Amino acid sequence: MDRGMVVFLGALLTFSSSWLGLVVFPFWQLGAEQPYQKEEGDTPYPQPLQGLALAGRKVYQNNGCMYCHTQQVRSEKFGGWWDANGEYKTGADIKRSYGLRRTVSRDYIYDNPTMLGTMRTGPDLANIGVRNPSEPWHHTHLLNPRSANSWSIMPSFAFFYTREKIAGSRSDKALSLGREWTVDPGYRWRPSAKQWDAIIANRGNDLVSQYTTGQPAAIDIQTPEGKERLLEFWLTTPEEEYQVIPNADAESLVAYLLALRKAEIPLPEAKE
Ligand code: HEC
Secondary structure (H helix, E strand, O other), rough: OOOOOHHHHHHHHHHHHHHHHHHHHHHHOOOOOOOOOOOOOOOOOOOOOOOOHHHHHHHHHHOOOHOOOOOOOOOOOOEEEEOOOOEEEEEEHHHHOOOOOOOOOOHOOOOOOOOOOOOOOOOOOOHHHOOOOHHHHHHHHOHHHHHOOOOOOOOOOOOEEEEEEOOOOOOOOOOOOOOHHOOOOOOOOOOHHHHHHHHHHHHHHHHHHHHOOOOOOOOOOHHHHHHHHHHHHHHOOOOOEEEEEEHHHHHHHHHHHHHOOOOOOOOOOOOO
16 A cells, blocks of 8 residues: 555545535535515515424324425426427426425425435325315325225325224214225225125115115115115215224324425525
């Protein structure tokens, strides 16, 4: 080793230049970013998360949502799509209503950790609180994404929910879903042919009268077609004795999703 000094200086130069370029320079450039106020008196944007939404960020982080969902909106220059005339356009994210503009570093000043994500197995969630502000929708979707979109490949997060016997009256928080989603949370349940025959033998006429109230088309449960139609109806009505309730994690996670409202306020540095 007769070039020890050269190797040492080379290594020093390599590491210090990357430290300067990747740590010091970005910190100097972006470290002092402040929330934006267009005019004095405007509410500054962004706002730090608080309360339930802040707790929900931890749940999002712990459950690996960012492995399938990004929180970054690409600029109008990126993201190709073809319009009805077969013409190639860019700005797919904005077209899909992922945000009004691209996201910039200022959108993330209160995010720690910043969950930009790397892969879009599912849609971008940077502004999901604007795109879908329905709390019940998010709960039913988390319990089982197939209840919202039959083709969904998102895993179900049924462990955030408890199925319990109703004591007294149904809770306000209970998910309003047919029994096919609640009998075995996380799965889509159907009775076996034998079970269904037993139910029809027991309560078939009650169920028919429930179904035909206000509906002219009566059901003949003697026919296989009638039995099948009654089954469809029965599966899509809630269980009478049980309810599914979100636990604390589910409630904070949904509060977090509803608080995701990035890229909705124009910022001077996000021009395109
Ligand atoms: C294995 C990948 C995967 C994981 C992990 C995952 N998702 Fe999804 N997610 C998807 C896919 C695919 C869709 C689109 C289909 C659908 O709506 O279910 C989706 C859709 C969504 C939507 C609806 C978005 C819209 O634009 O309508 C929300 C909200 C959502 N996911 C939240 C979450 C949360 C919160 C977590 C973590 C608890 C999570 N996802 C974990 C794949 C995933």
